[in-house]
Each structure stands twice: as C-alpha cells, then as structure tokens.
Amino acid sequence: MNAPMLRSLPAVLIALATCAAPAAAAPAAPAPPDPVVFVHGWNSDGTAWNTMAGRFRADGWPADRLHQWTYPTSQSNATTAAQLASVIDRVLASTGAAKVDVVTHSMGALSSRYYLKNLGGDKKVDAWVSLAGPNHGTQAARWCGGTSCVEMRPGSAFLRALNTGDETPGPTRYATWWSACDAIINPAGSVALTGAVNTQAPCLLHTAFTENAGVYREVRDHVTGAAPR
Structure with a gap:
C-alpha cells in the first residue's frame, strides 16, 4: 500500500464508522392529557367553566380536549347521567383517548x-372531581322545586340509593373540595365521600370554586396524578 493511501485510511475508517452508526432516536412526544368533561350545577350552564377551562388551556390542554357541556338542570339526575354517558362516549371516540x-x-x-x-x-373515567357537590344533600334544595331539587334534599330516595354501599366505586380516582363559607351546601360536610381525597378549600362562596386559582391548581394536579395521596 503506498503512502497516500495510508494517509487517507483514518479518514476512510471514520467515514465508514459514521455511516454504520445508527441515528439517535428522536425523543417520544408526550402523550396528550385525558380529555376533561365539565359538568355544571343546578340553574347553570357550560359557561360556568370558562375561567377554569382557560387555565387548563394555558397549562397545555388542547382546546379539543376540554368539553364544557350544557344540560337541562330541572330533569332527574339519572336522566342527566344517561346523557353524560353519551357525551363521554362521543369524546372518547373523537379523541381516541382511553379515558x-x-x-x-x-x-x-x-x-x-x-x-x-x-x-x-368507572371504566371510562380516570379522575373525578366534585367542587361543592351536595353528595349527601343540602337543606338549600328545600327552597327550589322540580325533580332535581327534590333529589338534592337530604334523605331523598335518589341520594339514599346513590350513597348505599361504596361511595367511590371502581378504579376511578375521586376527590372533593368544600368550604365552610359555602352557604348553599348545608351542611358543609355533605360534600366529602368515603374513599375520596377530601379537601377543605379556603373561605369560598358556592360559585367561586370554578374560578379560584388555588382550587384550579389542586384540581389540575389531581387529574394529572401529580397531587400527593
């Protein structure tokens, strides 16, 4: 082998090694977050979630994964539940999400x-959140009429059936927030559920839960699994 060929040999070997080395794999894109379905309360609608949904978007949730659903609030909660089932099935189908x-x-x-x-x-919901929910009834429901109000009254047949047995069934992660300053939920202890992560919020009025920044951060951490349990 002559001298010029010997001098060029290291460069040739380096070039061959470079070609043979596999390209570094690109980092996997993070999985998109679960879609969030918001369910408002009595005499309200989906716009009640504008502030909280905006905060989710600012924290990286795509707009098509935030669903501010509106339903007739005078009907039975069982009727609303059936409608919610259809909404969630549509969301899962359109997004390809598992839950x-x-x-x-x-x-x-x-x-x-x-x-x-x-x-x-429970097979389709990963995390569930109740903000100021009358889970065991509220005396304030005695001042309104209609099927849904009757169902919210303490001791109603609807609530007795709902709270019989396991209050937090299945693998779903449950969390509730309540406030001693919430005059609509009476008694305030109505909100907490056995088996849920139950949190006392600061002094908040009933309608302030959906707009409070601190509550939002705790809700966000719960749905992402970042909150300590």
Missing part, C-alpha cells in the same frame, strides 16, 4: 356519580 377526567360543580356531582356507579362510567 376522560370529569370535573363537576355543585349538582353536577350527582349525575356524574350516578353514571360512575350505575352506567359503567
């Missing part, structure tokens, strides 16, 4: 719990 997270305010806790307990929802 959703459900965030509720006030009476929205009751229809969503009915869905989880009686309509197979």
Whole structure:
C-alpha cells in the first residue's frame, strides 16, 4: 500500500464508522392529557367553566380536549347521567383517548356519580372531581322545586340509593373540595365521600370554586396524578 493511501485510511475508517452508526432516536412526544368533561350545577350552564377551562388551556390542554357541556338542570339526575354517558362516549371516540377526567360543580356531582356507579362510567373515567357537590344533600334544595331539587334534599330516595354501599366505586380516582363559607351546601360536610381525597378549600362562596386559582391548581394536579395521596 503506498503512502497516500495510508494517509487517507483514518479518514476512510471514520467515514465508514459514521455511516454504520445508527441515528439517535428522536425523543417520544408526550402523550396528550385525558380529555376533561365539565359538568355544571343546578340553574347553570357550560359557561360556568370558562375561567377554569382557560387555565387548563394555558397549562397545555388542547382546546379539543376540554368539553364544557350544557344540560337541562330541572330533569332527574339519572336522566342527566344517561346523557353524560353519551357525551363521554362521543369524546372518547373523537379523541381516541382511553379515558376522560370529569370535573363537576355543585349538582353536577350527582349525575356524574350516578353514571360512575350505575352506567359503567368507572371504566371510562380516570379522575373525578366534585367542587361543592351536595353528595349527601343540602337543606338549600328545600327552597327550589322540580325533580332535581327534590333529589338534592337530604334523605331523598335518589341520594339514599346513590350513597348505599361504596361511595367511590371502581378504579376511578375521586376527590372533593368544600368550604365552610359555602352557604348553599348545608351542611358543609355533605360534600366529602368515603374513599375520596377530601379537601377543605379556603373561605369560598358556592360559585367561586370554578374560578379560584388555588382550587384550579389542586384540581389540575389531581387529574394529572401529580397531587400527593
């Protein structure tokens, strides 16, 4: 082998090694978050979630994974639960997600719990949130009429059936927030559920839960699994 060939040999070997080395794999894109389905309370609608949904978007949730659903609040919570089941099935089909997270305010806790307990929802909901929910009834419901108000009254047939047995069934992760300053939920202890992570919020009025920044951060950490248990 002549001298010029010997001098070029290291460069040739380096080039061959470079070609043979496999390209570094690109880092995997993070999985998108679970879709969030918001369920409002009595005499309200999906716009009640504008502030909280905006905070989720600012924290990286795509707009198509945030669903501010509106339903007729005078109907039975069992009827609403069946409608919620259809909404969640549509969300899962459109996003390809395996499960959703459900965030509720006030009476929205009751229809969503009915869905989880009686309509197979525990298999489709990863994390569930109750903000100021009358889970064991509220005396304030004696001042309004209609089927859903009757169901919210302490000791109603609807609540007795809903709270019989396991209050937090299935693999779903349950969490509730309540406040001693919430005059609509009476008694305040109505909100807490056996088997859930139950948190006392600061002094908040009933409608302030969906807009409070501190509550939002705790809700976000619960649905992502970042909150300590």
